[in-house]
Amino acid sequence: MERQGSLRVVSILTAAFRPGPIAALLLSGLLIVAALAGWLLLRLPLDGGMIEEAPSASVVLEATDGEPFASRGVFRGTALTPDNMPRWLxxxxxxxxxxxxYEHGGIDLRGLLRAALRNAVAGRAREGGSTITQQLARLLYLSQERSLTRKGQELLIALWLEHQLSKDQIVARYLSSAYFGAGAWGADAAARRYFGKEPGTLTLAEAAMLAGLVQAPSHFAPTRNLSGAQRRAGTVLDAMLNAGRLTAEEAAAARAAPAELRTPPEAMPGRGYFADWAEGETRRLAGSLPADARARTTLDLSLQDIAERVVMQALDREGEHAKVGQAALVAMSHDGAILAVVGGRDYQASQFNRVNQARRQPGSLFKLFVYGAALEAGWAPSTSVVDRPVRVGAWEPVNFDRTYRGQMTLRDAFSRSVNTVAVQLSEAVGRDRVIEFAQRLGVRSDLLNVPSIALGSVETTLLDMTTAFASVAAGRRVEPYLVREVRARDRSLFTHLPPTAASVLQPSTQAALLELLLSSVREGTGRAAQLARPVAGKTGTTQDSRDAWFIGFTADVVVGVWVGNDNSSPTNGVAGGGMPAVMWRSFVAEADRVKTANVRASAGAHASSSASVPPAPAPALSLPSASRPDHARMREPIVVLDTATLRIGQDLVRLAGVEGFTGQAADQMARYLVGRDVICEAPDASGHRCRVGDRDLAEVVLSNGGGRAAATAPPLLRRAENDARRARLGIWAAPGRSVSGTPP
Known part of the structure; x- marks a missing residue:
């Protein structure tokens, strides 16, 4: 009986807890949902998260005048918190x-339904229903895959985030993680990237623009679509007004003062060569960069635009007929600052920089080092040499035109680029000496000691060869550089310091080389590069015209040009004195016009045009040695920095009583000083007093309109200035007239 009673109790209990059909259905549904949730969680990507790891810290590149022109790397700013999150943003x-x-718990069912209905009416996906919490889940934990699995995972993580974080924490993390375009991840990075400020200082207009980017950052990024970003910001202001988060007056004020960018646009393709090069130098010089580094470079945007235009026009005009597929141009100041770079015809098609990466034979350009070594060994421009057949072992070099001219001076042989004389000089002074001379001036390439080195059979870069010419102009070893300063917010990470390199040329050798280079352009193979002012330079052409070069300098800049083909195929007889020299002249002539226009526009103030660069040296002049009591004259190279400032050898000379000008006035002064003796007394508190012949140099400058009289100028100099003003000479020329006043 007991056993039967127990069975009856069990039967009753079982019946009591047996679920009905509805309960069973609910239980089964819960089990399915739990199993699905577990399955979704197990399939979460281990390396999930749409936020990309930055391959390298960001850096904004600025031109020499401070204008941003490109950016590189990924921008990551500081994470926002609820306490420092900008209200407007x-x-x-x-x-x-x-x-x-603030009304939903991570999933907005009403928003999902509304988006589904609108998409169905439109016949396409035009509105999303994801909440900010869902978007944060996708950014932090999920991949970019578009599937039902990922959507389910997104919903689960959104619910979990709402349980773990406050609403303000969620939106702060979202703003710190979202992509805002142009490489900027997070609102802090975007504020600095686009507006150069911290998020806390954003205006309403700026906040509206940033908020409008997160939906389609690549499309709306103001660096590539400013008008689209501004229209989108207007849409955001409408949404804020409708949501009651600003007043009509505030919205109207924001529309009246739209956001202004302080950022480079999408880099112009031609500037990419300089930008890539400068980025690498920035990271090398400054080491590990913070997220918001900025580098002030040496790029002159005016010269860069001219360089790109000149190269493209030449290739479009002559490239096909000349069978020339590529060209490169580099411009630098005499202290080595790289002012403009064109590394090839099309940066988008090829990022290979033919200025500093391509190694080509320089041809007759290499004769600079052969003649330089010979001049150091005792030869002179007037030394007599013989153009005749030459044989070195089994090698018999010939001249370009396969003729021989017999006896001539070293100057004539250089200007006509005679091959046989160059070989004779190289063999006479020794190839080792030629190689040492080239390396001393800045050629970094390995140079083989072979007889044909005299004719440039070795390989080097356009950068190395242009640097060597700059060293001749400066009289010391020039080191090219692209970065002036690297900084992050209020701290400096790197500052370029002027080099202290000693002279690499004896003044007499430098003067003789300048004479040869001037003659090459004045009457030799470089005649196509002639300007209205002195030009020193040299042509170079290799066998079968595979490479053609012209490198030269003026009182403003050192410029190197190369043309050829990447596969080293022959051109259609292009020589260095042809297409490269013409491109060189076009670049410098247009740069001169821009510089002159800038000088005229700033008349009445110290001339400082955006295309102005440190002037080149005039031929060597005389200066008494301050360290020698007998004031014996020493031959020293002169550099006209402006019409009141000269660099003579290693000394800086400032004319007392004169406020100097750069530009055309300085060019005219440099021409006036060619071949004249300059004698300067030791400086006093007001500066140097220098004579040219029996005339005071400061009086010469002022009487020809080359500068202004300083406040401390004596009556003689003030009268000279007044005379030039009445005669409308130099800087006092009437508008529309060319600046005149070349000193007598």
Whole structure:
């Protein structure tokens, strides 16, 4: 009986807890949901998260005048917190992305239904229903895959985030993680990238623009689509107004003062060569970069635009007929600052920089080092040499035109680029000496000691050869550089310091080389590069015209040009005195016009045009040695920095009583000083007093309109200035007249 009673009790209990059909269905549904949730969680990507790891810290590249022109790397700013989150930015993002953000628990069913209906009516996906919490889940934990699995994972993580974080924490993390275009991840990075400021100082207009970017950052990024970004910002302001998060007056004020960018646009393709090069130098010089580094470079945007235009026009005009597929140009100041770079015809098609990466034979350009070594060994421009057949072992070099001219001076042989004389000189002074001379002036390439080195059979870069010419102009070893300063917010990471390199040329050798280079352009193979002012330079052409070069300098800049083909195929007889020399002249002549226009525009103030660069040296002049009591004259190279400032050898000379000008006035002064003796007394508190012949140099400058009289100028100099002003000479020329006043 007991056993039967127990069985009856069990039967009753079982019946009591047996679920009905509805309960069983609910239980089964819960088990399925739990199993699905577990399956979704198990399939979460281990390396998930749409936020990309930065391959390298960001850096904004600025031109020499401070104008940004390119950016490189990924920008990551500081994470926002609820305490430092800008109010306008928070309200703008919530208004445009998730107006019911504070009302839902991570999933907005009403928003999902509304988006589904609108997409069905439109026949396409035009609106998303994801909340800010869902978007944060996708950014932090999920991949970019578009599937039902990822959507389910997104919903689960959104619910979990709402349980773990406050609403303000969620929106702060979202703003710190979202992509805002142009390489900027997070609102802090975007504020600095686009507006150069911290997020806390954003205006309403700026906040609205940033909030409008997160939906389609690549499309709306103001660096590539400013008008689209501004229209999108207007849409955000409308959404904020409708949501009651700003007043009509505030919206009207924001529309009246739209956001202004302080950022480079999408880099112009031609500037990419310089930007890539400068980025690498920035990282090398400054080491590990913070997220918001800025580098002030040496790039002169005016010269860069001219360089790109000249190269493209030449290739478009002559490239096909000349069978020339590529060209490169580099311009630098005499202290080595790289002012403009064109590394090839099309940066988008090829990022290979033919200025510093391509190794080509320089041809007759290499004769600079052969003649330089010979001049050091005792030869002179007037030394007599013989153009005749030459044989070195089994090698018999010939001249370009396969003729021989017999006896001539070293100057004539250089200007006509005679091959046989160059070989004779190289063999006479020794190839080792030629190689040492080239390396001393800046050629970094390995140079083989072979007889044909005299004719440039070795390989080097356009950068190395242009640097060597700059060393001749400066009289010391020039080191090219692209970065002046690297900084991050208020701290400096790197500052370029002027080099202290000693002279690499004896003044007499430098003067003789300048004479040869001037003659090459004046009456030799470089005649196509002639300007209205002195030009020193040299042509170079290799066998079968595979490479053609012209490198030269003026009182403003050192410029190197190369043309040829990447596969080293022959051109259609292009020589260095042809297409490269013409391109060189076009670049410098247009740069001169820009510089002159800038000088005229700034008349009445110290001339400092955007295309102005440190002037080149005039031929060597005389200066008494301050360290020698007998004042014996020493031959020293002169550099006209402006009409009141000269660099003579290693000494800086400032004319007392004169406020100097650069530009055309300085060019005229440099021409006037060629071949004249300059004698300067030791400086006093007001500066140097220098004589040219029996005339005071300061009086010469002022009487020809080359500068202004300083406040401390004596009556003689003030009268000279007044005379030039009445005669409208030099800087006092009437508008529309060419600046005159060349000293007598």
């Amino acid at each position: 928070k309200d703008a993002v919530i208004s445009i992305e998730d107006q019911r953000f």
